[in-house]
Amino acid sequence: MLLEIKNIKKSFYQKTGVFGENRSCVKAVDNVDLVINQGENIGLVGESGCGKTTLARIVLRLLKSDSGSILFNGVDITKGSSAKLKHARRNMQMVFQDPYSSLDPRFTIENIMEEGFTLGKGEWCSKSTRRERIFETFAAVNLNRDILERYPHEFSGGERQRIAIARSLVLNPKLLILDEAVSSLDVIIQKQIVDLLADLRKRYDLTYLFISHNLKVVQKICQKIAVMYKGKIVELASADDIFKDPLHPYTKELLAASVEYRSVKGSAKIEFNDEMRLVDMGRNHFLLK
Amino acid sequence: MNKQFKSKSQFALALSEFKRSRRGIVCLAILGILYFGAIFADFIAPYTYDSEARDYSYASLSKVHFVDENGRFSWPFVRELSFNFDEYHKRTYVEKDNTKCYFHLFNKGDAYKLLGLLKTDRHLFGVDSPGRLYIMGADVRGRDIFSRLxxxxxxxxxxxxxxxxxxxxxxxxxxxxxxxxxxxxxxxxxxxxxxxxxxxxxxxxxxxxxxxxxxxxxxxxxxxxxxxxxxxxxxxxxxxxxxxxxxxxxxxxxxxxxxxxxxxxxxxxxxxxxxxxxxxxxxxxxxxxxxxxxxxxxxxxxxxxxxxxxxxxxxxxxxxxxxxxxxxxxxxxxxxxxxxxxxxxxxxxxxxxxxxxxxxxxxxxxx
CATH class of the missing domain: 1.10.3720.10 (MetI-like)
Known part of the structure; x- marks a missing residue:
């Protein structure tokens, strides 16, 4: 078990009224459990605003969850010292959605890459070894060596995303969280990046948590798919099962909309209550009931 | 990725924009001159800030002569001043005849240390003492306003x-x-x-x-x-x-x-x-x-x-x-x-x- 997410909850409050006396609460992530095994890519799909990105940020502790725990290699990183968190972050990196804003426009590529080493300064203590490592990752993501002095705005979207991937790879992480990493790219570049990710996975023995609303891309990369709706995981199964035999009405709707551009009648209202749990429907096909 | 294209940070672009504004450049130049003057104040000012001359209280701008008493062109000079009082008890200054205090570049004056390092007594310009050069007039104690500025x-x-x-x-x-x-x-x-x-x-x-x-x-x-x-x-x-x-x-x-x-x-x-x-x-x-x-x-x-x-x-x-x-x-x-x-x-x-x-x-x- 590489990563285990237990009962994660996160709500955002919004103050309304003249003196902020009414607090409305949005449950972004509501009691989510998820297990990621080494080498088993998981795709997290769902519509915008369903809490996918929030969950990813909670996993990396970029956001604090309200309750629940996150175990990385069996170590709970939500409690205790920052050393544990640092260790976990070394092995867990994130690639962000928008390659135009995930690279600081004032930094040269070299600075950006150097920043990736922050937690590994002990291991790569000299500049030349770091430089070697940077070139190694550049080669892995098909980037030229001579770009170190340049600024991000000189690159195309696909190149930038490859730089962002290279940055997240320098410390040799085990888990890579890809938050809509291909969504903002055009289809041809998307294909290139998806192929690249498949290649990197074999080469570096990576595990992906792939967040997307694009089911086709997820199908290509992931063995397992978790469908998220309104902060809850409603269905979790192998990718094939999700596509061939969707059980939850929301999954059906999502598939219909994204694959066939068709809407399903009568699925507009999906109600939850707190007692609902993911239930195994056979063959490791979990459904929220 | 074009290799000849030199990486230009966004600031460099803004700077080249600035160079095109004449107003901005002129004002920047004025500020540059002011700061330059402030740094080399000891050298540029003909007198130190506390060099007093009570006989020259509120003396007006010095009259620099280019023609001597014989009507010939001469190296510029100023004359010493003496004063009387008018009916309001205000000083009126009169030039003393036969006194010539010549103007000099790199004149010898009060000693100072240039930039706190170099000990010297040369000033950019000045006149022979006892004459005094006021290019912007004098204050109540006869101190040179230009130097004090x-x-x-x-x-x-x-x-x-x-x-x-x-x-x-x-x-x-x-x-x-x-x-x-x-x-x-x-x-x-x-x-x-x-x-x-x-x-x-x-x-x-x-x-x-x-x-x-x-x-x-x-x-x-x-x-x-x-x-x-x-x-x-x-x-x-x-x-x-x-x-x-x-x-x-x-x-x-x-x-x-x-x-x-x-x-x-x-x-x-x-x-x-x-x-x-x-x-x-x-x-x-x-x-x-x-x-x-x-x-x-x-x-x-x-x-x-x-x-x-x-x-x-x-x-x-x-x-x-x-x-x-x-x-x-x-x-x-x-x-x-x-x-x-x-x-x-x-x-x-x-x-x-x-x-x-x-x-x-x-x-x-x-x-």
Whole structure:
């Protein structure tokens, strides 16, 4: 078990009224459990605003969850010292959605890459070894060596995303969280990046948590798919099962909309209550009931 | 990826834009000349700031002669002056005949140390003693106003720079921290800022000034004034920087840095504050005049730099009586210098804002 997410909850409050006396609460992530095994890519799909990105940020502790725990290699990183968190972050990196804003426009590529080493300064203590490592990752993501002095705005979207991937790879992480990493790219570049990710996975023995609303891309990369709706995981199964035999009405709707551009009648209202749990429907096909 | 295309940072682009604005360049040049004069004040000024000549009290601009008494062209000279009183008991100066004090470049005068290193007594220009050269007239003790203006520039111009650098360091860091962390820290810091902004600046300045002991020497007073002025200035900047850093902290590169394990302070300094820099540069340029005016105001009412040390403010205090202005209008020169400096800083700031505007827009509200 590489990563285990237990009962994660996160709500955002919004103050309304003249003196902020009414607090409305949005449950972004509501009691989510998820297990990621080494080498088993998981795709997290769902519509915008369903809490996918929030969950990813909670996993990396970029956001604090309200309750629940996150175990990385069996170590709970939500409690205790920052050393544990640092260790976990070394092995867990994130690639962000928008390659135009995930690279600081004032930094040269070299600075950006150097920043990736922050937690590994002990291991790569000299500049030349770091430089070697940077070139190694550049080669892995098909980037030229001579770009170190340049600024991000000189690159195309696909190149930038490859730089962002290279940055997240320098410390040799085990888990890579890809938050809509291909969504903002055009289809041809998307294909290139998806192929690249498949290649990197074999080469570096990576595990992906792939967040997307694009089911086709997820199908290509992931063995397992978790469908998220309104902060809850409603269905979790192998990718094939999700596509061939969707059980939850929301999954059906999502598939219909994204694959066939068709809407399903009568699925507009999906109600939850707190007692609902993911239930195994056979063959490791979990459904929220 | 074109190799010949040289990487140009966005700042270089803004700078080339600035070079095209004639107004901005002229004002920047004037400021350059003023600061250059302030640095080499000892050399450029014909007299030191405290070189008195009581016989020349309120002497007007020296008359430089190019023609001698025989009607021939001559090397320029000035004559010594003697004075009588008119019916209002005002001094009237008459040139003494047969006295010729020749004008010299690199004249020998009072000894000083150039830049605090080189001991010398040469000044850029001057006349043979006992004659005195007043190119902008003399003040009540016969001190050369031109020389005192240049010496005064040292204080008046440096106070702006030092004050701004202190208050901006404070404002940027405090604002950055408040915006980045948000929540309680933000709340406490912002209420503190409001406390400072609530008190009218000038009265806060007076109150703080009264807390400075009388026993301070002039250098300590100078430092105290700098600290007082920057103490007042940081709050408004901190508020703006806080607002910017709230939007900047949501940027993905900040999250990426956080995920890479970069410490909070480093993120603020490396990823958040640099993005406020185009705003800050403009704000710095536009707030320097405030410091110059603040010092001038304190010195004008006698609470700032004390005589005989020259600052534009305390030189102006001579001009508080209307009668003096009427009879010796040249004592208004320091006011003109303040005016010129403030205008120049404002124009440079405005031009910079125009040049950085695309950057400003791109950085704060755009992606």
């Amino acid at each position: 240049i010496y005064g520039a040292r204080i008046s111009l440096s106070i702006g720079l030092i004050g701004v650098s202190i208050s901006f360091t404070l404002g940027l860091l405090i604002g950055g921290v408040a915006g980045y962390y948000g929540g309680k820290i933000d709340n406490i810091i912002m209420r503190l800022c409001e406390m400072f902004m609530m008190v009218p600046g000038f009265y806060l300045m007076l109150a703080l000034r009264s807390a400075v002991p009388d026993s301070f020497n002039s250098f300590q007073v100078y430092l105290a004034i700098v600290v007082i002025l920057s103490f007042i200035g940081w709050a408004s900047l901190a508020r703006i920087i806080r607002g910017m850093s709230i939007t900047l902290r949501e940027r993905e590169y900040v999250l990426a840095a956080k995920a890479a394990g970069v410490s909070d302070l480093k993120i603020i300094i490396r990823h958040i504050l640099p993005h406020t820099v185009s705003y800050s540069i403009v704000a710095i340029m536009l707030s320097i005049p405030g410091y110059i005016l603040g010092e001038a105001a304190l010195s004008l009412i006698g609470l700032g730099i004390q005589d005989p040390i020259a600052s534009w403010g305390n030189m102006l205090s001579d001009a508080m009586a209307i009668a003096h202005i009427q009879m010796h209008p040249w004592i208004l020169m320091p006011g003109f210098m303040i005016f010129l400096t403030v205008i120049c800083f404002n124009v440079v700031g405005d031009t910079l804002r125009d040049c950085l505007d695309p950057l400003l827009r791109g950085e704060v509200d755009g992606a």
